[in-house]
Amino acid sequence: INPDEAYRLRITPDSILIEATTEKGIYWARQTLAQIVESSDGNSVPALEITDWPAFRIRGFMHDVGRSYISVDEIKKHIRLLSKFKINVFHWHLTENQGWRLESNVFPQLNDPVHYERHHAQYYTVAQAHEIAEYCRQHNMLLIPEIDMPGHSAAFVRAIGHDMQSPEGMKVLKRLMEEICTEVFPDAPWIHIGTDEVQFTNPSFVPEMVAHVRGLGKKVISWNPGWAYRSGEIDATQLWSYRGKAQPGIPAIDSRFHYINHFDAFGDIVALYNSRIADAEKGSDDIAGGIVAVWNDRLLPNDEQIVLQNNFYPSMLAFAERTWCGGGSEYFDKNGTILPTDENDAVFNGFVDFEKRMLWHKKHTFTDEPFAYVKQTNVKWRITDAFPNDGDLLKSFPPETGIDDTYEYNGIGYGSHN
Incomplete structure (x- = not known):
């Protein structure tokens, strides 16, 4: 393998x-x-x-810079640090409704400040795109640029004045993809074209764009759910929803349940560590691996807060180990974000071992980096049944005055469990 x-x-x-x-x-x-x-x-x-050797050939992370610009230095730092843990793909989501983050010399209006909704006129120059592509190459990392189409394209429409699926929009987009494929990312073997969360009004749009990008020497990736492909019509799909299914003959990249922008620093990491990739023990021709995605739906003030509040580094270490080693105890469908309470359980002890090594790296590899994790496997929680506050947030209940196995409130019994 x-x-x-x-x-x-x-x-x-x-x-x-x-x-x-x-x-x-x-x-x-x-x-x-x-x-x-x-x-x-x-x-x-x-x-x-x-x-x-790795269990899966795709082990990656995605940054949504279309919604929130992330500095070149910050991106390079992530590439450098994560390559130490054998992460080998950087998926660069460059365009969104909020902004077109890639310089175009052919259509400079895309970078006009008036066409941005966030981080106005903050975009990556062609020289910076070359710099990041070279940095990926130096660190054994595959760069997958994404130009989302035809949805998530309000920034394109504001700048160009045409919907991507219109004849005029397609003409502009094809010329734009020529610039991106030949001048901006000439050495990138893959281009991601999105196709998610959109109503298709032009049935020729996706087949024509796939053929056009392939004609420029690139392999094409598309989100699933998105356009309905048959084997041979696309080079890989990226599963983003529980509705996304791997298809025979089309390599699949698993991002289902791999979004970490939940602001849950101690929940996602347990599920990421314990869950199989695409519910498979190891990769195959049809199961390529997985990518963890950080979607910047919520606007945060700076790069540090994006890393910190999304629990980026701890989550990536959990994912790096799972994608390299394979296996796992479930697929987000058993304990999920909850560790077993039995300290003799193999799943519990496996996470304890990982946590110990992760905290070593927090101290030695990620010194002075935002790393939102502290030891938690030694913490015991006791959860009580829900008490009825009837919408009154000032009500007080028995656990506030003392911890016990059972409680009585208004003549009704309430339990608690570990």
Whole structure:
């Protein structure tokens, strides 16, 4: 499985040997070796032999910069830090109703401040796009730029004056995709074209755009649900809703339940760590892997708050381990965001082990970075049944004066559980 990323690392008393069939494998071996050195006593490293490879070939993160601009330096930092944990895809969601975040020299009106609803005229220049693409290459990371079409395109309509599905809009969009594919991202093998959350008024739009982008030498990804493809009509789909299903003959990227913009720092991470990717033990021709998405529906004041309030780094470490190792105990359909209460449970102990290693990285790898996680597996919660406040927030109930197994309120019994 995934031999292009496999490696063998051998440490003996007098040498360190790395073996791999590609530069990708060499890069991942170096990341493993760096972690071994960083976690050693500073004087020696253990003799060992590791043969390793990923369970899934797509292990990524997505930033929605269309809604909220994120600085180039911040994006590069995420690429650099996450590549240490073998995350290998950066999905760059560049366009939204709120703004067109990519410079166009052919249609400069797209970047006019009047056509933005958020972060006016904050966009990435062609030179900055080249810089990030090169930075991804240096860190063994595949860049997938996304130009969402024909939905989520209000910024395009404001600037161009035509709906994307109209003949005039399609003409502009095709020329724009030529610029993006040949001048902005000439070396990117994939382009994501969106197609989600939109009413299709032109049945020719999606087939024509897929053919056009393919004709420019790119493979095409589309959201699912979105346009209804058959095998051969698209190169990969990205599942974003529980309604999205993997299809035979079309590689699927799982982002169902992988949105972390819930502002739940201690819930999402448990589900991400314990849940299988696409409900599969390991990848296959049809199951490529997964991508964690940060959707900036809520406007936050700066880059730091986007990282902090979305619990970005802890969630990505959980996802990095699951996508590399495979397996998992469920698919968001059993305990979900809740850890088992039995301390002898294998699922509980697996998360305890992960938490210990994650907190080590919080201290050593993510020093001074916004990392919204503290140890929680030692915390015991006791949850009471719901008491009826009848809309009166000033009412007081028995647990406020003392903790017990059972309570009585207005002649009715209420229980509690661990």
